Amino acid sequence: MPPSILWLCRDFRFRDNAAMAAAAAAGPVLPVFLIDRGLRAQGAASRWRIERALRAFDAELRRRHGAAVLVLEGEPEALLPDLTARIGAAALHMNDWPEPGTIAAQQRLGRALAGTPARLVLHPGHLLLHPRALRTGSGGAYRVFTPFARTLRAIGPDRPGGEAPRLAPLADPPQGLALDRLDLAPDLHRGRAVLERHALPAGEAAALARLGDFLDRAGDYAAQRDRPDRDATSGLSESLAVGEIGPRDLWAIATARARADSAAGAGIAAFLTELIWREFAWHLLIAFPRLARQPWRPEWSDFPWRGASGDLTRWQRAETGIALVDAGLREMRVTGRMHNRVRMVAASWLTKHLLTDWRLGLAHFADSLTDWDPASNAMNWQWVAGCGPDAAPFFRIFNPERQAAQFDPQGRYRRRWLLGWQGAEAEEARGYFDSLPPAWQVSRHYAEDGADPTSGRARALAAHAAFRHRVQGSGI
Ligand SMILES: Cc1cc2nc3c(=O)[nH]c(=O)nc-3n(C[C@H](O)[C@H](O)[C@H](O)COP(=O)(O)OP(=O)(O)OC[C@H]3O[C@@H](n4cnc5c(N)ncnc54)[C@H](O)[C@@H]3O)c2cc1C
Structure with a gap:
């Protein structure tokens, strides 16, 4: 079976990872991470955090499947068509990150792959629902949170996928940049040591553990979430931002706990509302990309x-x-x-x-x-x-x-x-x-x-x- 490329972006996890599951089901897999223009344009702290997620993911990939992430520097449309040809890949699988710059990069890659046997396949997973699933009665995007949240709750999020199946590595993978010498944030002026001292553990297992710990104390969330002097919130935003945990999985785990533990029910309901705010933000950005730069009104x-x-x-x-x-x-x-x-x-x-x-x-x-x-x-x-x-x-x-x-x-x-x-x-x-x-x-x-x-x-x-x-x- 021809191999596939798994283009990693903000999906450093093994659970609910549709792109990984599709690639693994098709044959051998080459996981690839690109240091491209879009990544370099991001803030230093966010790149520092992505580097931590990438390292933790690569270590887990080696431990579970004997595979490693190939790290390359350059633009997807310049690097990935050559790479697919070199390894004879039939498809590139990617979990969607519907950020405008990434969508533009995907489009450029799609054009560069035209006429080759390989194709780019996008899989949803960054959001609770497919980005365009929620529409108002007149077919447009929502602009107000309350009806958006009501509709989302009525439909319910998509079901998460399970653990990715066994992933077969490529027999002779190409060599890329050495992960142990990587520095994605050389411009982190406050110094790595400062952030590292207070860093939350990176990786999927740490994110799941943090979720478990939070759910044990979620009963207090509604009353205490506004108190910066208390440790009352989940601390999961970093993990969500880099995809160490998927929102659908998070929703499913939290609702199962709310059903089993009525004392935590109100706290978990408030927590899920915050997750809907995240969804609403993405709903707006996808429908109106100007949100990031221009006043909405x-x-x-x-x-x-x-x-x-x-x-x-x-x-x-x-x-x-x-x-x-x-x-x-x-x-x-x-x-x-x-x-x-x-x-x-x-x-x-x-x-x-x-x-x-x-x-x-x-x-x-x-x-x-x-x-x-x-x-x-x-x-x-x-x-x-x-x-x-x-x-x-x-x-x-x-x-x-x-x-x-x-x-x-x-x-x-x-x-x-x-x-x-x-x-x-x-x-x-x-x-x-x-x-x-x-x-x-x-x-x-x-x-x-x-x-x-x-x-x-x-x-x-x-x-x-x-x-x-x-x-x-x-x-x-
Ligand atoms: C000016 C400003 C800028 C912000 N910038 C970011 C940002 O860059 N990245 C980011 O993830 N959050 C941002 N937030 C939202 C919020 O502050 C953080 O998501 C939250 O503090 C993360 O902590 P937590 O994971 O413990 O949240 P919890 O209270 O445990 O909430 C659970 C999850 O719900 C989501 N969430 C919670 N509050 C909001 C909110 N107001 N808007 C959207 N989603 C929310 C997050 O994904 C969060 O992890 C911003 C808020 C403000 C006021």
Whole structure:
């Protein structure tokens, strides 16, 4: 039987991996990972996380099947037609990652394969349902979350596939780049050591273990998920972003647990709603790729956002003087993660109090987050900025002091990340200083500088009122 190529992208798992199952059923398999333009354009932290996923997957592939991932550098349309010809492959199987740049790369590859005996076969699995399965009554894409979620729950997600069958490696596979010398993130300026100290274990087994651990405490999720000072959420976003676990599998495992454990039922239902938010973000990005770069509501193109400024730099360096905002930005610098509630507060501070263009914040998150996801990042930034689909209105502005009082009442979260704040000495807070270039000269003793949330809020509201006046009638 002719061999197949398994083009890995964001699917570093063995369960619910339709492309792997199809390739393994057809004959010998050559798993391939490409360092292409699309990957290089991504943020450093996300590439660092992909490298960890790739290493863990390759180790497991060797252990289970005696096969290895072939790593190549270049564009798919330049490399893969030659590779298929060289090994006599009849097909390239790929799990879909419906990100606009990857779709364009798939199209270029499809054209390059025309006239050859090989074809590219795409398999769904990155989402709960096939990307175009959910449509409104008039056949269009949803723009509002609640009816989208209602329809998804009514239809139910697609069933996950099981474990991939035995995979036969190629007898004499081509040689590629050495995985042990690979560095996908040479521009990770905060240093690998900083992220590695706080890294969650990578790989499919670790993701499944994390899910199991989360489900044991999911009963508290609905009540505690907004508390950054508690360990109440799943911590699975990184694994979902790199495909160490598939959302269909996650849904099936979580719903089975909810049926068996009624005490966890409400928490798991809330957790599944968050998974539907992820699905909604992808639904929007696929239907409206402009979501990643342009305001969802076109009239917001004229909003007088500020561009790069000292305020933006201070925000990026976690020196705004607002404790909750700086704690979140330091958490992200040290770990690549940030609690969802704090992401909202930090994004609101940048776009409302500092009136700074949401795209500058989006780019900083894209470079810094290990769970970077183009759809979730864009939808959430637009949601907070007030220009997105189903967004909170612009005039709903988070007050960081009230948010801190409600969600970090004893200051535990802020003490963990802000050295010197109320005498804090936490090891995590020290990690921030290990990540800084000396030129930044950040004081080791954190002080709130008394930035006044009230005046920033007033300035934002005045800018919005003037803007509304200018574009009156557009429904802003
Ligand atoms: C400004 C901003 C930017 C964001 N950027 C990203 C991003 O790049 N990548 C990313 O995965 N999430 C992003 N989020 C959403 C959210 O903050 C993270 O998914 C969440 O913090 C991950 O932690 P968890 O896995 O413990 O979540 P849990 O609470 O355990 O939730 C389970 C899963 O649901 C999904 N989810 C939860 N909240 C959201 C949400 N608001 N929108 C979409 N999906 C959600 C995630 O896949 C998450 O892993 C962003 C939120 C904001 C406000």
